[in-house]
Amino acid sequence: MRSVPALQRVDFFRAGLSLLEEQGSNSVTAVAVCERLEVTRGSFYHHFSNFDDYLVALLDYWSEFFTSSRRGLLEKEVDLGPRSDVFIELGGALPHNLENAMRAWATTNPIVREAVRRVDSTRLSYVEDSLRRAGCDPATATLYAHIATSAFIGLEARGLVGDQQLLRRVFEEIEWAVMTRIGASPPVRR
Structure with missing residues (x-):
């Protein structure tokens, strides 16, 4: 018999996010996550005290993995043009079905709503920081x-x-409007 590696909390998060993306928020239950991972509910409750504990940890994982961990890529770029390119690249790489499913879930679940609000606030602050660095007033x-x-x-x-x-x-249009507004020469794009 081959040994099966012990599951980690991250495995439960990935399973939950996969269910959310594929089937929507009603599919994210302890039973469904366990079925996806082919484990018993006892395994789930070994890692999480209850479903709300799981949900909060799942949302923290989503926030960290798809938002906070990306900040370093922005910090490498100083000018607005290259930072805009990073925003476009990062935004394009997001799992859009998951993002939309998370926003839909936020309309019915206050815990998810708060997590989406925090993620949006963090992403907004990244853009604000880039614009201030370009010379915009607050x-x-x-x-x-x-x-x-x-x-x-x-x-x-x-x-x-x-x-x-x-x-x-x-x-690019937003960048042009910003640069025009602050009296700087808009960048010439290829």
């Missing part, structure tokens, strides 16, 4: 950060984020 940076993140969320909800050309054009 109010202008906040305004354009809201415009950029709202545009991204809207494109994502409409299934258009995979269109890298459209995403790039939208962000």
Whole structure:
């Protein structure tokens, strides 16, 4: 008989996110996660005290993996143009069905709603920081950060984020508006 490696908490998170992305929020239950992993519920409760404990940890994992851990990639770029390119690359690489499923779940679950709000706030702060570094005053940076993140969320909800050309054009237009607003020369893009 071959030995099966012990499951880690991350395995339960990946299973839950996979269920959410494929089947929606009603599919994310302790039973379904255990069935996906082919383990007993006892294994689930060995790692989590109850489902809410799992849910909070799952949302923390989602936030860290798809948002917080990406900040280092932005820090490598100083200028707004290259930072915009990183935003486009990172945004395009997000699992959009999962992001949309998470937003749908947030409409019915207050724990998920708070986690999505925190993720949106973190992502907004990344954009605000980039705009302040480009020379925007705080109010202008906040305004354009809201415009950029709202545009991204809207494109994502409409299934258009995979269109890298459209995403790039939208962000270039926002970048042009920002640079014009602060009196700087908008970058010439190829």
